[in-house]
Amino acid sequence: MRHWLHRFTPALLALLAGLLGLVALVPQPAAPPAAPTADYVLIVGVAGMRWDDITATDTPAMWQMAQDGAIGALSVRSARRITCAGDGWLTLGSGNFAIYTPGAVTPTCPQLSVPIHVDNSGASLPDQSDIVARNRGLHWGARPGALAEGVRCTTAIGPGAALAAARPYGRVDRYSANLNDGLLSACALTLIDLGQIAGDDPVTRAAGARRADAALASILAARPERSVVVLAGLSDLDATSRLHVAIAQGPGFTGGWLTSPSTSRHGYVQVVDLAPTALAALDRPVPGKLFSGGAASTSDSGRPSDVAAAISRLADADREASVQRRVGTNFLTTLVLAELLLFVAVVPLLRRARRPAGPLTHRPVPRPIVRAAEVLLISASLAVPAALVADLLPWWRWARPGLGFGGVTLAVLAVATFAIAFVTARSRAIAPLGGVAAIAALAVAFDVLTGSRLQLNGVAGYSAVLGGRYAGVGVIGLGLLVAGALLGGAALAQRFERRWRPFVMALIGAVGMVVIGSPYLGADASGAVALTAGVCVAAAMAVGGWLTITRLLWAAAAALFVTAGFAVLDLFRPEEQRSSIGRLLGRTQDGTAGFIARRIGEADVVTTVTSPLTVLVLGSLLYATFVLLRGWGGLRRLFGVFPPVRGALSGLVVACLLAGLVEGVSFNVLGAALATALPLVVLSCLRVLDHADDRSQPAPRVPEAALES
CATH class of the missing domain: 3.40.720 (Alkaline Phosphatase, subunit A)
Known part of the structure; x- marks a missing residue:
């Protein structure tokens, strides 16, 4: 009996994560319909x-x-x-x-x-x-x-x-x-x-x-x-x-x-x-199947009593939204190019990071160069969270908003990089990974808990002009939360005994599901379902070993269970508040589900072709295949020494691909997650290779004469 429990602990805890994830899908009560007020x-x-x-x-x-x-x-x-x-x-x-x-x-x-x-x-x-x-x-x-x-x-x-x-x-x-x-x-x-x-x-x-x-x-x-x-x-x-x-x-x-x-x-x-x-x-019936919107109502929450101040706030939102699109595109393009160039520059360091066991065949890389590379990798992983925090200052009101955003972002980035680099300088190999993941997840979670003000019309958020989302967690924020929950959970799980690691992954993942999927917080039920699938995979692999057929079946069962629960709960919401999966299921009854499926498919194609994050995803795939997975790349050794990291990365790919496909944003969720995760993985590979040949020193040899005496 004990052997059976030990064998299926990861699968059972993955199923527990699915059960906890259902908490995130409890629907928000629909607002009472407005009474007819006009003739x-x-x-x-x-x-x-x-x-x-x-x-x-x-x-x-x-x-x-x-x-x-x-x-x-x-x-x-x-x-x-x-x-x-x-x-x-x-x-x-x-x-x-x-x-x-x-x-x-x-x-x-x-x-x-x-x-x-x-x-x-x-x-x-x-x-x-x-x-x-x-x-x-x-x-x-x-x-x-x-x-x-x-x-x-x-x-x-x-x-x-x-x-x-x-x-x-x-x-x-x-x-x-x-x-x-x-x-x-x-x-x-x-x-x-x-x-x-x-x-x-x-x-x-x-x-x-x-x-x-x-x-x-x-x-x-x-x-x-x-x-x-x-x-x-x-x-x-x-x-x-x-x-x-x-x-x-x-x-x-x-x-x-x-x-x-x-x-x-x-x-x-x-x-x-x-x-x-x-x-x-006018008290006329509203044809919900034909209309995409909902009846507007009024809310006194936060409107200034001075009409001039209220109008000024709306005009300021217009300016921020109009500037955000141009600055956001430039930021993502610059970030993608900078990270890809950094990855290429680190290749010689990876090849020479492992010290040979015998006589030295090459001169080791000077420690200042290695330390500088680590700082740059940490800085790259923090770029997207720094862009999110930059919206605390109204840079869009300045004469040169692009330069203003860049200056604020670099200042935030410098402070965060120094903190992480200083704290984790002498820590274990995955300490920076856990620290940055926690910062990324906490930054998005704090924004969601305070009304998503940083994401609304923000460079690392969503634009009200485009009309895809106005509240909750956006595409970039979803990628950060997925990466933060899974990688942060892996870094924390590594500190526990092998049998407790799936439980830690499931617990951290369940918190992420609630933040993402709750209609009072992230309001992205489709993203919560995608994270559930990723957490199930990560928990099943946290004790070591690859994703076997048994683990895959248990993880898939947990994910399907949450998806089915979501479908039932989502159908109780008003149609305009349902997620893409809920609308798709709801429209199957009248034969119009094909419109939604076609819309999602076309959006995936357009986003794939036009988004700079697609380049980052493809570049990351090539880099992992031809560099990190090579014998000198360090990724295999990282997976062997830290099994929860392997599970977290596998779950990250599963969750982000599923979320991007369902929500019509293609590789954008995965690209946002990789922009934070891949520099940390490269940094961890450098540190693991640096300590790959550490050996305990043998005891000093005692001369024979001393033994005879």
């Missing part, structure tokens, strides 16, 4: 309007509306990479990510042109059938006209509004090319196009904002009673994607931040949220 909803769109266009002097009507209503930053994501005016209006009318502008888009969007046939009371769009067919072929499943089908009557004023108000067969119930006060109460839902604000010239933008504000003032003066007015900057007008204006004012929207289930972040909404918001306010 009329008026959505006013101004393409290109940003928060820095609104001032108390130039736009007094908008300023007052922001003071009395709920405000937020609007992500104008559509089915296009660049959302032009037509795409924004059509996405509003579809309640889903749609496309209107045909062909490629130059840096500047073409002028909006909508063919409209006007009749006595309404109008029709002759190209509507082509628009519907074009979006039917996309993987988002958008249906133009879904918003209009949700109400009995819709009024459109202006060409963009006609796109959003047209029914699937092209009919617009009420239409006017110009603003007409008498039409504001003709239907329960009215859409109004007030033109656009384009360019970067402050004078031109101010003039456009004043014209839109004057028109909005007349709308507010003539609005019917019990009406909700929504002002939205529905689109970009060039390749410089930004966050835009979103204000809702009226019954139910009398202050606070705008938020929605699709963002789970106070002060952030999407264009796809506007359609369900309008239907919910």
Whole structure:
């Protein structure tokens, strides 16, 4: 019996990790649906309007509306990479990510042109059938006209509004090319196009904002009673994607931040949220299968009482998000090139690190050079966590944000590198690995516990402009947490007896699952499932030996158990809060799961081709194959001396590949994990080889004469 327990301890503890991981998947209670508050909803769109266009002097009507209503930053994501005016209006009318502008888009969007046939009371769009067919072929499943089908009557004023108000067969119930006060109460839902604000010239933008504000003032003066007015900057007008204006004012929207289930972040909404918001306010059923967003609501959490301060905060978020994309791409590209060059430079040190047992055949590498290489490897492994911490300072507000970010990151990196290098200078071979892994995991965990402020619009986080994620743990953060939990757990497990190592790995991994998957923290249930698979593999291999068929089956059983538990729990969440796996399982019943699977597959392909982290993953694979796994590379010896490290690296690859595949980010999770893990592995290989031929000194020989005497 004792032998049986000893043999299957790793498998049983891997299963325990799976059971503990289910704690992370307990769904967050759905917010109660908003009570109907309005008889009329008026959505006013101004393409290109940003928060820095609104001032108390130039736009007094908008300023007052922001003071009395709920405000937020609007992500104008559509089915296009660049959302032009037509795409924004059509996405509003579809309640889903749609496309209107045909062909490629130059840096500047073409002028909006909508063919409209006007009749006595309404109008029709002759190209509507082509628009519907074009979006039917996309993987988002958008249906133009879904918003209009949700109400009995819709009024459109202006060409963009006609796109959003047209029914699937092209009919617009009420239409006017110009603003007409008498039409504001003709239907329960009215859409109004007030033109656009384009360019970067402050004078031109101010003039456009004043014209839109004057028109909005007349709308507010003539609005019917019990009406909700929504002002939205529905689109970009060039390749410089930004966050835009979103204000809702009226019954139910009398202050606070705008938020929605699709963002789970106070002060952030999407264009796809506007359609369900309008239907919910009018007490109309919201077609969840057609809409990608959720009805917006208000939250008073953290909004300044001074409207100027609130608007300034949203304008600052827009600036940070716009700068983050450029700086983030440059940072990742520089990091990938620097790490690959560093790995190549370390090859001669690896070849000469092991001291021969006999007479010296080559001069050993001077200790200062080896020490410098160790410091550089530690610094490389800390680069991504340092970039995350750098967002504690508002570098994006400075005149040269790129240089500002670089300076702050280097300062944080210098302090962290000195601390790790000093503490672990005379420690065991994997001490730096455990220390850096703990720092990386704790940095992300602290950010998640405090609201993910560092990841939101951060270089090492996610962009609200892109609209993929607004809260919780992002792709880079997930990679850091996986690497930190598994490598940190391995370093800690090595200090315990062989039989206790799987338990340590399972315990540390379970904590990571909770941080990643809890809807109150990381809110990435798919990532929690992926980490579960990695922890099961790592725990099964922590006692030594390779991943045998028996261990693999037990680890797979634990991972599948958690996945099944997740599927059941995830189906209890509102659809807009489900993970990619939950949405995929939920859509299998109505036959639309293929859209989600296709969307994930296409996203994987695009990310693989465009991400610099793909280069790091491929370079790491070649480096491990042709350098580290060679007889002089040290990786085999590292695995033999420290079995938990072998299990942790195996689990890291499994978890990151699974997470990237399921979440549509390809190798990005693995690339982020390797950016921290591989320099530490190389450093550990150097130290293991340096001590590979250490031998105990023999006792001094006693002369025979002394023995005879």
